[in-house]
Amino acid sequence: MFGRLSKIGAQKTGNERQGNRGRETFPGKIAPLGALGNEVRDRAAVVSLDGQGRVALEIARNRLILAASLIALAFSVISFRVFDLTVLQAIERHPVSATDFAKGDGGRSPRADIRDRNGVLLATSLPTFSLFAQPRKIPDAANAARRVVEVLPSLNKTDLLKKFRSNRSFVWVQRNLTPRQQYAVNRLGIPGLDFEREDRRFYPKGRAAAHVIGFTDIDGQGLSGLEKSFDDMLSKGGESLNLSIDVRIQHILSEEMQKAMEHFEAIGAAGLIMDVKTGEILASSSLPGFDANDPADASESSRFNRVSLGVYEMGSTFKALTTAMALEEGVVSLMDGYDVSEPIKAASFRIHDYRPRYQYQWLSVPEILIYSSNIGTAKMAIDLGSSLQRRYLADFGMLKPATTELGEVGRPLIPSPWREINTMTISYGHGLAVSPLQLANAFSAVVNGGIMRPATFLKRKDTASIQGRRVISESTSRKMRDLLRLVVLHGSGRNADVEGYLVGGKSGTAEKLEGDHYAGKKRISSFVASFPMNDPQYVVYVMVDEPKGQKSTYGYATGGWVAAPVVKSVISRTASLLGVTPSMAEELADEERNTMLKQARTEMEGRPVAYRP
Amino acid sequence: MRKFTFPFWLVMVAVCVLFLFQVSGEAQSYKKRLTALEKEISQYEEDIRILEADWSYLNRPGRLSKLAARHLQLRALTAENFAAPEQIPETSGGKLPRDAVVVDKKLFFHNTAQLQGGG
Numbered sequence: 082m083f084g085r086l087s088k089i090g091a092q093k094t095g096n097e098r099q100g101n102r103g104r105e106t107f108p109g110k111i112a113p114l115g116a117l118g119n120e121v122r123d124r125a126a127v128v129s130l131d132g133q134g135r136v137a138l139e140i141a142r143n144r145l146i147l148a149a150s151l152i153a154l155a156f157s158v159i160s161f162r163v164f165d166l167t168v169l170q171a172i173e174r175h176p177v178s179a180t181d182f183a184k185g186d187g188g189r190s191p192r193a194d195i196r197d198r199n200g201v202l203l204a205t206s207l208p209t210f211s212l213f214a215q216p217r218k219i220p221d222a223a224n225a226a227r228r229v230v231e232v233l234p235s236l237n238k239t240d241l242l243k244k245f246r247s248n249r250s251f252v253w254v255q256r257n258l259t260p261r262q263q264y265a266v267n268r269l270g271i272p273g274l275d276f277e278r279e280d281r282r283f284y285p286k287g288r289a290a291a292h293v294i295g296f297t298d299i300d301g302q303g304l305s306g307l308e309k310s311f312d313d314m315l316s317k318g319g320e321s322l323n324l325s326i327d328v329r330i331q332h333i334l335s336e337e338m339q340k341a342m343e344h345f346e347a348i349g350a351a352g353l354i355m356d357v358k359t360g361e362i363l364a365s366s367s368l369p370g371f372d373a374n375d376p377a378d379a380s381e382s383s384r385f386n387r388v389s390l391g392v393y394e395m396g397s398t399f400k401a402l403t404t405a406m407a408l409e410e411g412v413v414s415l416m417d418g419y420d421v422s423e424p425i426k427a428a429s430f431r432i433h434d435y436r437p438r439y440q441y442q443w444l445s446v447p448e449i450l451i452y453s454s455n456i457g458t459a460k461m462a463i464d465l466g467s468s469l470q471r472r473y474l475a476d477f478g479m480l481k482p483a484t485t486e487l488g489e490v491g492r493p494l495i496p497s498p499w500r501e502i503n504t505m506t507i508s509y510g511h512g513l514a515v516s517p518l519q520l521a522n523a524f525s526a527v528v529n530g531g532i533m534r535p536a537t538f539l540k541r542k543d544t545a546s547i548q549g550r551r552v553i554s555e556s557t558s559r560k561m562r563d564l565l566r567l568v569v570l571h572g573s574g575r576n577a578d579v580e581g582y583l584v585g586g587k588s589g590t591a592e593k594l595e596g597d598h599y600a601g602k603k604r605i606s607s608f609v610a611s612f613p614m615n616d617p618q619y620v621v622y623v624m625v626d627e628p629k630g631q632k633s634t635y636g637y638a639t640g641g642w643v644a645a646p647v648v649k650s651v652i653s654r655t656a657s658l659l660g661v662t663p664s665m666a667e668e669l670a671d672e673e674r675n676t677m678l679k680q681a682r683t684e685m686e687g688r689p690v691a692y693r694p
Numbered sequence: 695m696r697k698f699t700f701p702f703w704l705v706m707v708a709v710c711v712l713f714l715f716q717v718s719g720e721a722q723s724y725k726k727r728l729t730a731l732e733k734e735i736s737q738y739e740e741d742i743r744i745l746e747a748d749w750s751y752l753n754r755p756g757r758l759s760k761l762a763a764r765h766l767q768l769r770a771l772t773a774e775n776f777a778a779p780e781q782i783p784e785t786s787g788g789k790l791p792r793d794a795v796v797v798d799k800k801l802f803f804h805n806t807a808q809l810q811g812g813g
Contacts, residue, residue, distance in 0.1 A: 201750060201753075202749075203750075205747045285748075285751040287754065289754075328755060331755075332756065332759075579773070581773025653770070653772055656773075657771045663773035663776050665776075665799075
């Protein structure tokens with residue numbers, strides 16, 4: 082049979098023309114076939130056809146060849162493709178892995194971690210199992226409800242019964258079970274109950290930096306803090322978010338603030354520590370705080386971030402800014418001064434000094450800051466002028482909400498219109514309300530050489546490329562460092578001094594505004610400091626809300642008595658952690674400043690005074 | 695010659711088919727093994743995450759400071775514990791014995807002999 086097919090279209094040889102031994106199947110002569118056809122194979126057998134037969138055969142032959150070549154082509158394509166996939170592409174890229182399906186949660190990466198600047202874990206997602214029911218599949222609802230409540234006693238039996246009896250196809254029973262609970266429920270063997278793996282956010286450090294880190298809802302969506310600000314980035318998973326916060330420094334700050342808050346029976350406190358050269362925030366604490374693992378348990382007041390969201394009239398800490406502005410504009414020099422013997426009468430206001438221990442005299446510019454004279458500062462601001470004051474305050478970031486990664490930033494309260502009386506009161510920190518974050522940021526710019534860098538809660542990897550805006554000159558900044566150091570040496574900052582660390586700063590005691598008048602005994606007592614003053618590296622700010630005078634402070638509850646000691650404790654405990662080496666020659670560094678102060682005082686002697694008793 | 699071409703190709707086809715099934719079988723078993731391994735890795739990674747969270751929880755600053763107060767005789771570092779480098783004796787070659795302390799900004803250590811040639 083095959084022998085015949087292979088002969089189709091072959092040429093006829095002479096031998097085969099002999100005889101007609103084959104069967105007649107087509108018209109014309111046919112090939113002689115041997116008994117088994119094998120004899121004929123020896124010769125090139127021939128079929129010669131004429132007419133239609135030949136044409137039909139030709140066509141059939143051509144079609145066969147065409148079909149064969151198409152199939153051959155198809156197979157060669159396939160074999161090339163196989164070669165390509167297995168050999169060539171395997172060299173180029175990673176084969177598609179089955180990892181996505183290997184992971185129990187259907188291929189999603191867990192929410193990214195949040196870590197502090199040293200890599201300490203602050204927030205992470207852990208797998209838990211959430212119990213759900215498919216009520217239609219539960220055979221005996223009452224029995225099921227009873228047995229489940231035995232194992233999960235926190236559930237309400239009637240509610241559970243209602244759920245199991247309902248006709249729904251899916252209902253949550255309890256989410257985020259512990260492994261033990263999951264095991265116990267599984268053992269019950271109730272059909273229609275099943276578990277879904279859900280990641281739950283866990284904050285190992287609990288209360289530390291809870292306002293900054295924030296928290297998520299049960300579905301892992303950020304609700305506050307950086308969990309909210311970076312929600313998109315975190316949900317994608319991957320690398321952790323590295324904060325500028327140092328959890329050790331955070332703990333120390335919170336602890337010291339808590340001690341002061343309790344000692345002075347205050348209603349709240351805020352504090353932060355900032356790197357003046359990079360703008361990184363190493364610690365930010367708002368008390369009372371809350372545990373991020375249990376945000377629902379916390380009151381709204383606990384969850385309120387007093388550092389960034391709360392705005393307050395800061396009081397005398399503002400005098401540092403006013404002095405810096407006046408010196409920068411050349412309105413005054415260190416050797417100038419003002420007559421502070423008489424209160425200023427303006428509109429229906431009387432501006433007087435809190436404790437005028439220097440009556441009947443002129444105070445030099447350094448002394449105005451050291452003794453925190455409202456009168457002197459107000460006069461300085463008048464000489465500076467409203468518009469310049471506004472411009473500098475805008476440059477210091479006081480007139481707009483702070484620009485930082487946290488969403489919870491408070492809007493400053495600004496007087497409108499801004500009259501001369503406002504200029505005066507704002508000069509010593511009343512009439513303009515800003516957040517502690519804003520004040521610390523501005524203070525940073527005053528001491529760091531005059532560059533305003535935005536506060537950031539993220540760790541800065543490349544400290545060289547930080548953009549800043551110049552607000553005051555390098556020389557004005559140096560003068561301010563000296564003045565602030567003198568405040569700590571001779572003024573209300575004495576309780577903040579830490580041996581060896583050249584602390585400089587300014588206290589603030591602001592009466593709180595209630596409605597339209599100032600509530601006498603309710604104050605915001607604060608202290609803003611920086612160290613070491615020969616080359617400032619960090620700013621430490623502490624504010625206590627409504628401290629009450631104690632026996633130990635002779636009934637006083639001012640910034641110098643309440644907040645300055647907290648700054649002192651914090652600096653002495655954290656300085657070595659922050660890598661600040663104590664100065665071996667503190668006295669020498671202060672000598673020059675004291676000399677300058679003496680000189681400035683001498684300049685004031687003999688000047689005519691407005692009021693003499 | 696022509697007699698051999700057909701069976702030759704037949705055998706070739708058979709060989710290819712066998713080879714194909716062989717390779718496919720191997721690939722499938724590799725894939726199974728791969729999935730199993732990746733699942734194992736994923737499980738380990740999850741365990742590591744849980745352990746890290748636990749570690750971080752156990753290292754809460756509050757807890758550590760309580761433990762340190764209870765078990766260690768360490769005090770907070772102050773400026774008094776720093777001495778000027780000039781106080782290191784020249785003979786020490788820059789090395790100090792392990793029990794050297796700085797109190798009141800002065801360097802103290804017990805055994806001067808330890809300073810020579812080791813520490």
